[in-house]
Amino acid sequence: MNRSRRLKLQVFRVVVFVVMGAFFLVPIGAMFEFSTRGVGVGAPRTLVSWTTIATYPDLVAAIVASLELAAITSVAMLFLLLPTMIWVRLRVPRLNRVVESLCLLPLTIPAIVLVVGLLPVYRWMSDNFSNSILTLAFAYVILVLPYTYRALDAGLSAINVKTLSEAARSLGAGWGTVIFRVIAPNMSGAILNACLLSVALVLGEFTFANILSYVNVQVAINQLGQANAGVSIAVSVASLLFAFILLMVLSFVGAARRSLRSKPRASDPRLEAVWGQKA
Amino acid sequence: MNWRYQIRGLGVAVATLLVVAACGSSNNSTASCGASAKSAADCGGMSALVTAAKKEGQLNVIALPPNWADYGQIIAAFQAKYGITVNSAAPDDGSQQEVDAIKTLGTRGPDVIDVGPAVALKNTDLYAPYQVSTWNDIPAAQKEPTGLWYEDYGGDMSIGYDSSKVPTITSINDLLGPNFKGKVALPGNALLSNQAVNSIMAVSLANGGSLDDISKGVDWFHKLKQNGNWVPVIGTTATVKAGATPVLFEWSYNAVTHVTDVPTWKLYLPSGNVVSSYYNQAVSKTAPHPAAARLWEEYLYSNEGQNWFLKGGAIPIRIAAMTSAGTVDKAALAALPATNGTPVSMSDTQSTAASAYLAAHWAAAIG
Amino acid sequence: MTATGNPAIESARRPREGGRRLPLHWVGVAPFLAYAGLFLLLPTGIVVAGAFTGNGGLTLSNFSTLNQQYLIKAFISSIGLSAVSAVVGAALGALFAYAVATGNPRGVLRRIVSSACGVLAQFGGVTLAFAFIATIGGAGFITLWLQSHGIDPYAKGVWLYEVPGLVLVYAYFQIPLMVLVFLPALDGIRPQWREATESLGGSTWHYWRYVAGPLLLPAFLGATLLLFANAFSAYATAAALISQGDPIVPIAIANLLNSEIGIAEPGLAKALALGMIVIVAVVMTLYAVLQQRTARWLR
Numbered sequence: 017m018n019r020s021r022r023l024k025l026q027v028f029r030v031v032v033f034v035v036m037g038a039f040f041l042v043p044i045g046a047m048f049e050f051s052t053r054g055v056g057v058g059a060p061r062t063l064v065s066w067t068t069i070a071t072y073p074d075l076v077a078a079i080v081a082s083l084e085l086a087a088i089t090s091v092a093m094l095f096l097l098l099p100t101m102i103w104v105r106l107r108v109p110r111l112n113r114v115v116e117s118l119c120l121l122p123l124t125i126p127a128i129v130l131v132v133g134l135l136p137v138y139r140w141m142s143d144n145f146s147n148s149i150l151t152l153a154f155a156y157v158i159l160v161l162p163y164t165y166r167a168l169d170a171g172l173s174a175i176n177v178k179t180l181s182e183a184a185r186s187l188g189a190g191w192g193t194v195i196f197r198v199i200a201p202n203m204s205g206a207i208l209n210a211c212l213l214s215v216a217l218v219l220g221e222f223t224f225a226n227i228l229s230y231v232n233v234q235v236a237i238n239q240l241g242q243a244n245a246g247v248s249i250a251v252s253v254a255s256l257l258f259a260f261i262l263l264m265v266l267s268f269v270g271a272a273r274r275s276l277r278s279k280p281r282a283s284d285p286r287l288e289a290v291w292g293q294k295a
Numbered sequence: 296m297n298w299r300y301q302i303r304g305l306g307v308a309v310a311t312l313l314v315v316a317a318c319g320s321s322n323n324s325t326a327s328c329g330a331s332a333k334s335a336a337d338c339g340g341m342s343a344l345v346t347a348a349k350k351e352g353q354l355n356v357i358a359l360p361p362n363w364a365d366y367g368q369i370i371a372a373f374q375a376k377y378g379i380t381v382n383s384a385a386p387d388d389g390s391q392q393e394v395d396a397i398k399t400l401g402t403r404g405p406d407v408i409d410v411g412p413a414v415a416l417k418n419t420d421l422y423a424p425y426q427v428s429t430w431n432d433i434p435a436a437q438k439e440p441t442g443l444w445y446e447d448y449g450g451d452m453s454i455g456y457d458s459s460k461v462p463t464i465t466s467i468n469d470l471l472g473p474n475f476k477g478k479v480a481l482p483g484n485a486l487l488s489n490q491a492v493n494s495i496m497a498v499s500l501a502n503g504g505s506l507d508d509i510s511k512g513v514d515w516f517h518k519l520k521q522n523g524n525w526v527p528v529i530g531t532t533a534t535v536k537a538g539a540t541p542v543l544f545e546w547s548y549n550a551v552t553h554v555t556d557v558p559t560w561k562l563y564l565p566s567g568n569v570v571s572s573y574y575n576q577a578v579s580k581t582a583p584h585p586a587a588a589r590l591w592e593e594y595l596y597s598n599e600g601q602n603w604f605l606k607g608g609a610i611p612i613r614i615a616a617m618t619s620a621g622t623v624d625k626a627a628l629a630a631l632p633a634t635n636g637t638p639v640s641m642s643d644t645q646s647t648a649a650s651a652y653l654a655a656h657w658a659a660a661i662g
Numbered sequence: 663m664t665a666t667g668n669p670a671i672e673s674a675r676r677p678r679e680g681g682r683r684l685p686l687h688w689v690g691v692a693p694f695l696a697y698a699g700l701f702l703l704l705p706t707g708i709v710v711a712g713a714f715t716g717n718g719g720l721t722l723s724n725f726s727t728l729n730q731q732y733l734i735k736a737f738i739s740s741i742g743l744s745a746v747s748a749v750v751g752a753a754l755g756a757l758f759a760y761a762v763a764t765g766n767p768r769g770v771l772r773r774i775v776s777s778a779c780g781v782l783a784q785f786g787g788v789t790l791a792f793a794f795i796a797t798i799g800g801a802g803f804i805t806l807w808l809q810s811h812g813i814d815p816y817a818k819g820v821w822l823y824e825v826p827g828l829v830l831v832y833a834y835f836q837i838p839l840m841v842l843v844f845l846p847a848l849d850g851i852r853p854q855w856r857e858a859t860e861s862l863g864g865s866t867w868h869y870w871r872y873v874a875g876p877l878l879l880p881a882f883l884g885a886t887l888l889l890f891a892n893a894f895s896a897y898a899t900a901a902a903l904i905s906q907g908d909p910i911v912p913i914a915i916a917n918l919l920n921s922e923i924g925i926a927e928p929g930l931a932k933a934l935a936l937g938m939i940v941i942v943a944v945v946m947t948l949y950a951v952l953q954q955r956t957a958r959w960l961r
Contacts, residue, residue, distance in 0.1 A: 170884075392922075537801065
């Protein structure tokens with residue numbers, strides 16, 4: 017790629033990052049500023065709101081429950097959605113619209129209404145099976161469907177599923193191998209994105225847990241914040257940071273697992289010295 | 296074939312869920328003093344009630360914010376006194392959501408509710424009758440005769456304001472003036488919140504309206520918006536502290552709590568006819584912890600509980616009886632925001648009419 | 663690349679035949695359909711059934727009350743807000759995603775942006791509203807700074823607390839969502855396409871207009887649709903900012919469901935929800951038509 021184009025691209029990237037960075041970081045800075053305010057005009061900054069977070073015992077239990085829910089939801093979502101999408105692409109393309117609409121449906125109904133419909137199902141479950149907070153995973157898999165479908169769909173569109181599967185099948189692979197050892201590694205970026213979306217949604221979900229009267233991390237944060245405005249904002253910022261660090265760790269884990277497999281194929285364009293040549 | 300993987304995967308997930316869940320919760324044992332007790336006497340006396348409640352060990356409450364009439368302190372004191380764990384769910388919920396929770400959550404639902412008058416009257420089929428031991432101290436007009444619901448605390452509508460940002464308020468119509476540009480807010484959505492409706496009614500009373508006529512209040516808010524003084528954001532503790540809502544209509548017991556965040560926060564209490572409203576207690580007919588629920592009611596209506604409401608800035612229902620008996624907390628009584636006028640409350644028909652008027656005209660007035 | 667005549671490939675590729683083959687095809691999607699049936703269609707059905715239930719039995723009265731001025735206005739506001747938010751979020755998000763995609767795919771910057779977008783895409787509600795109030799609200803620090811320099815952004819009224827302000831606040835989670843769902847599509851751009859365009863004498867404009875643009879369009883449209891539905895059903899953020907009246911449909915629904923002053927009407931609320939589903943179904947149909955037109959030559 018020629019020099020002027022590279023330069024233009026770099027300028028574009030710098031401008032975009034600076035503008036977007038400012039847009040996203042300034043409100044969080046405002047929240048942080050608010051949470052460190054003292055009482056009264058001219059009072060010194062204080063970290064009291066932040067240290068109060070540590071004194072809340074139920075928060076840890078809520079965090080653990082949310083993490084468990086995030087893991088179960090991601091795994092269940094992948095097992096449910098990925099084979100279905102691949103199957104639909106390969107064998108029953110007619111059902112593509114159906115699956116797509118079903119996956120978009122949870123988003124068309126506001127959560128406060130969807131939960132009204134789910135209440136009887138949950139009542140039946142809590143009376144007959146279990147009233148553990150982990151049953152929320154059933155609802156959460158539905159809630160993540162719109163986002164993860166789109167992420168996985170973008171990933172599936174970027175690779176030639178038909179050719180890959182035909183090649184694998186012609187070499188004698190069963191469907192399990194096709195899905196998990198041939199197609200999935202080629203869309204690892206999309207799968208990781210889908211998992212990040214799921215984890216982030218579960219960690220940020222409030223409405224369902226609140227109405228179904230379970231204490232997940234956002235419900236616990238809300239209760240913690242009731243007593244004190246500064247604490248409520250401090251704990252929100254803390255939960256954002258926590259989720260961010262968790263997702264960063266997950267993305268590193270995803271990368272590490274990829275590199276543990278057999279050495280990359282030479283034809284993978286991303287691994288040639290082409291970064292910066294995408295345009 | 297891939298469907299085997301799917302079914303296997305789902306089966307593993309479900310099995311995992313069930314195993315982990317089985318290690319989790321447990322159902323409550325039924326106490327001997329249960330859902331049919333109509334008073335402590337039915338249980339065999341207070342100590343029997345306490346024993347039965349302790350055996351249940353838990354209490355589910357809902358929609359009790361910690362700084363609303365000192366509920367945070369009440370819950371902590373109750374837990375410390377009886378050793379019963381109080382599960383406080385959904386502190387931001389409104390009255391309608393409380394009864395919805397009773398209807399939909401079954402054995403995980405609330406044991407007791409604290410609701411506004413309109414919702415209390417509409418849902419009597421959900422309550423179990425119970426008369427606390429101090430039943431006779433509650434004025435007859437403020438309880439349901441068989442014990443289905445009973446008022447617990449109330450307050451007057453007031454206007455809280457940051458005296459460092461706006462001048463001292465001497466009348467409600469001061470708020471229409473130029474010193475209040477972009478500063479006046481309500482504590483809830485007028486179509487949703489009991490507190491907001493009563494705020495508008497208070498304005499109406501001060502401007503020639505009556506308990507039957509909330510239209511003057513709606514017109515006043517329309518003028519407020521036209522003058523540019525209206526802030527559509529719901530006033531909360533956070534917005535008060537941030538300075539986004541320096542003038543806020545609220546029940547007096549809520550307004551006093553902002554002083555900890557904004558030392559210059561003051562109250563304006565209207566004179567003349569003052570809107571006041573009391574909240575109502577009820578025990579759920581399907582309470583998962585019936586003995587603990589009844590013990591909670593006993594606690595709220597005991598001297599200790601009623602004094603907690605008083606310390607929170609609210610007027611406890613038994614204040615007349617306690618003052619004459621000398622059991623009232625004198626310091627808290629002195630600190631109570633003084634009532635400047637005559638308290639009046641909307642009856643059920645009046646509040647239905649007000650809500651209907653708001654549903655038809657509010658959006659146009661401030662939209 | 664397919665070698666015809668190889669029986670294994672033929673059998674993998676053979677289009678669906680009638681009779682015996684059909685049930686096997688459906689088995690692949692059965693678990694998904696069963697799960698969606700129980701946890702999605704059943705609750706939706708309960709809501710829809712509630713829309714047709716009145717004071718005792720089936721009735722259409724909820725739908726006749728839908729025809730009120732303020733509800734129609736709420737629907738129009740909702741659709742307008744969602745459309746603008748979707749387009750703004752999609753455009754800015756695509757630019758942002760492109761800036762990320764052109765970097766090192768395994769670099770730290772990419773990870774940071776992906777993780778941050780994952781977190782922020784789900785950030786909303788009261789806290790997000792408060793963050794914006796604290797930043798550019800009536801007493802926000804940016805507002806105060808601008809006012810001290812003589813610029814008053816709210817000279818004509820505080821627009822942050824009205825529907826236009828929502829577009830700005832919604833962008834806070836729409837842009838990250840766009841980045842997350844669109845980035846995999848951008849990753850699929852091959853440098854060979856650029857080289858091919860150049861070797862045929864095309865410029866940057868030709869590349870985007872005739873090569874990369876159409877190839878990315880399906881994913882872009884799908885993501886925009888997602889953003890539309892996301893904005894359309896968002897409730898908590900709007901309720902914290904525009905907390906009065908029924909400016910948009912989710913707030914109207916919440917008022918009808920949760921009113922503690924006695925005007926709760928669950929039947930009408932569910933009818934409104936059904937209206938929302940219908941609108942998104944219409945938008946989805948438009949999207950499907952657009953998709954078919956643009957994807958014709960991709961096969």
